[in-house]
Amino acid sequence: MIKNDLLLKALRGETVERPPVWMMRQAGRYLPDFMKLKEKYDFFTRCRTPELATEITVMPIRQVGPDAAILFSDILVIPQAMNIEVEMKPGVGPWLPNPVRTTKGVNQVNVPDVQEELQYVFDAIKMTKQELNDEVPLIGFAGSPWTILCYTVQGQGSKNFDLAKKFCFTNPEAAHILLQKITDTTIAYLKAKIAAGVDAVQLFDSWGGMLSPVDYQTFSWQYMQQIIDALKNEVPVIAYGKGCWFALKEMSESGAAALGVDWTCTARNARYLSGGKITLQGNFDPARLYSLPSEIKKMVNQMINEFGKDAYIANLGHGILPDIPVENARAFVDAVKEYRG
């Protein structure tokens, strides 16, 4: 049904002529047209207006040419829907004026009716699917419960999420109640995204690597696993954990269709740790897109040779940086498309 189904083939582990390619955060600030819209509408207006979310989602498809679209939205629409105020402050990033740091605070957090609170996301998916006209698949996403807890407790971005960890380690009971509420909301949310038409789902555990391997199991992975269990029979799930190479074995046994890896792990190590069969996604250093296009192309070829063309999705190891020239992003995508072994 979908004309370019390379991503879906790779997620099923089928042989492909070349790997599919997309870029995390591809619907974003390195695109001049995105910056024009940013002048007119604030961040959550862009998320909440299906026409704008659709336009931004399709922008990189037309201007850079990856093999999949990812819906323009944010992982923080989930805490918003759970009755936690979230702002996007220009120059600062996410800002939560009333962070959750007590048992009482956790008790005030809702598990909402997602149809009521997040209908705008499902409308954006339906509109985007129409606009894409089955050219490429559409990826839906959510943050991992741990990564959402990080923002909910810390109240903003952080280098080490010290307050989030302090909360988990001093009040684990409340932390687990909060994580379960986020998990339940996320499952309902992603099921509704699938019903609205997304073809695959990615979980972003952007801050999983902040935890020790033991704490990762306790505070992050068990909740990721619940989400994967709930969705894996409906669409392929990609589990991305930044800095989580130590968990690749467990992740490979989870029922996820693919695992995202960052640039600190070699392809050989990632294949070894994940058992050699499961599809892997990654792992170009986003800062390497500052290199000249000719060098980017060389490095991309090397990356594909190391991962192998099958059971592989070419991507960055984390989101694209805001000041990357569009032609460098295009060099990355083109290099994968030109790959011939």
Ligand SMILES: Cc1c2[nH]c(c1CCC(=O)O)Cc1[nH]c(c(CCC(=O)O)c1C)Cc1[nH]c(c(CCC(=O)O)c1C)Cc1[nH]c(c(C)c1CCC(=O)O)C2
């Ligand atoms: C941690 C996280 C967030 N949001 C997200 C994550 C997980 C991925 C990752 O780790 O990068 C996920 C996300 N955020 C956005 C998308 C859209 C789809 C895509 O292109 O991948 C996705 C998948 C749009 C966005 N989300 C945001 C922007 C930029 C702000 C803007 O346009 O005003 C975009 C395009 C804002 C945002 N939202 C968040 C942060 C930290 C920021 C600020 C970033 C910064 O200012 O450098 C939280």
